[in-house]
């Protein structure tokens with residue numbers, strides 16, 4: 001019999017469940033489905049009005065659901081040394097199995113440039129609807145707008161969960177409350193506080209994949225300008241720390257976009273020690289000399305034009321006034337009147353457009369949280385806590401964070417699956 005039907009006629013506080021999943025994000029929905037699929041009576045508790053609020057924001061509303069190139073070989077590059085923690089999970093539920101799971105259950109997928117996988121519909125809402133259907137079909141009860149107040153722990157096990165509406169008895173608990181980034185989606189770090197109470201060590205959460213605030217106000221004037229195929233280098237004390245090639249964006253507080261998000265974790269660490277500079281090479285395909293020649297050619301072609309009207313082939317329209325200001329060349333000067341020295345300075349500016357970092361934008365706009373529950377205290381095969389016997393952990397709450405491109409959601413699918421199948425595993429074995 002569908003457990004939902006039994007539930008409908010009774011009050012939540014009169015029931016006990018085999019598995020209580022806390023947090024209805026990507027990892028929680030995945031874990032709840034697999035626990036139910038394994039035969040457990042499952043309740044999914046979410047404090048928001050609906051499930052998956054953060055999923056709706058992913059991939060700019062398109063949901064970059066996974067990453068084709070996420071495998072045992074690339075996991076260290078993506079997640080650092082800690083990525084080894086996922087080896088066992090990937091053996092059980094890798095990208096191919098994840099894609100299979102979505103497609104076989106009716107969500108069609110497509111792969112784009114860079115191995116980014118999206119729903120064919122380009123609509124993140126479809127992912128939520130997909131899970132809601134599966135959860136309902138498998139009898140998962142989902143309790144929305146329900147806030148956990150406390151836990152009752154006896155003999156190293158969670159016995160009861162007290163919410164503002166009820167007390168829920170649980171045999172197993174899966175904690176999937178996410179990190180601290182984008183708190184408006186519900187991820188306010190509650191799980192860290194509880195995990196600490198349970199005796200877990202929390203690696204200090206810091207914003208990662210965060211836009212960067214710059215001191216230079218000219219950057220704000222470029223708000224909305226998106227640059228493709230640029231090279232971004234990070235410097236501290238004149239020493240290059242790291243670099244990225246690709247796409248970036250100017251915002252009202254500084255810079256964002258894929259390559260900026262990717263270097264942000266490192267910038268966040270560096271800025272705590274000393275000042276950080278960012279150099280943008282707007283024309284990385286051309287060596288300094290080649291670019292200088294190209295500018296010279298343009299100036300010869302437009303020799304009677306004002307400097308202000310000579311950069312159209314070189315830069316996006318909105319960038320031209322800013323570059324003119326920074327170049328300190330009189331915009332009314334004719335191209336033929338610009339000295340070789342000034343031309344060189346302009347070339348330098350385009351090869352090395354420098355920004356001074358104020359800070360990361362912070363949790364409010366960070367895509368992901370770095371830090372979280374110490375991996376050494378979690379069994380990587382099952383996601384079971386080594387501190388509390390009947391507790392399982394999945395998703396962003398654990399101390400793993402990856403780059404953009406679908407890596408972070410795949411982490412949720414893999415760990416959600418592991419916790420989901422492992423939590424009920426011993427429930428139905430007769431003594």
Ligand SMILES: Cc1cc2nc3c(=O)[nH]c(=O)nc-3n(C[C@H](O)[C@H](O)[C@H](O)COP(=O)(O)OP(=O)(O)OC[C@H]3O[C@@H](n4cnc5c(N)ncnc54)[C@H](O)[C@@H]3O)c2cc1C
Pocket residue numbers: 022023024025026027028045046047048051052053054055057058059060063064065066146147148176177178179181182185186187188189190191366367368394395396397405406407408409410412
């Ligand atoms: C703007 C944006 C775009 C992104 N785009 C992508 C992308 O395209 N691809 C990708 O791979 N990753 C992307 N990410 C990252 C990805 O969304 C997250 O890593 C992932 O959603 C984390 O899922 P989670 O289930 O661990 O946690 P969350 O999604 O944070 O879910 C946790 C849930 O727990 C609930 N909760 C918290 N506290 C309580 C409580 N006390 N009681 C009850 N419920 C509670 C919250 O309301 C929330 O619904 C993006 C992130 C952002 C912010």
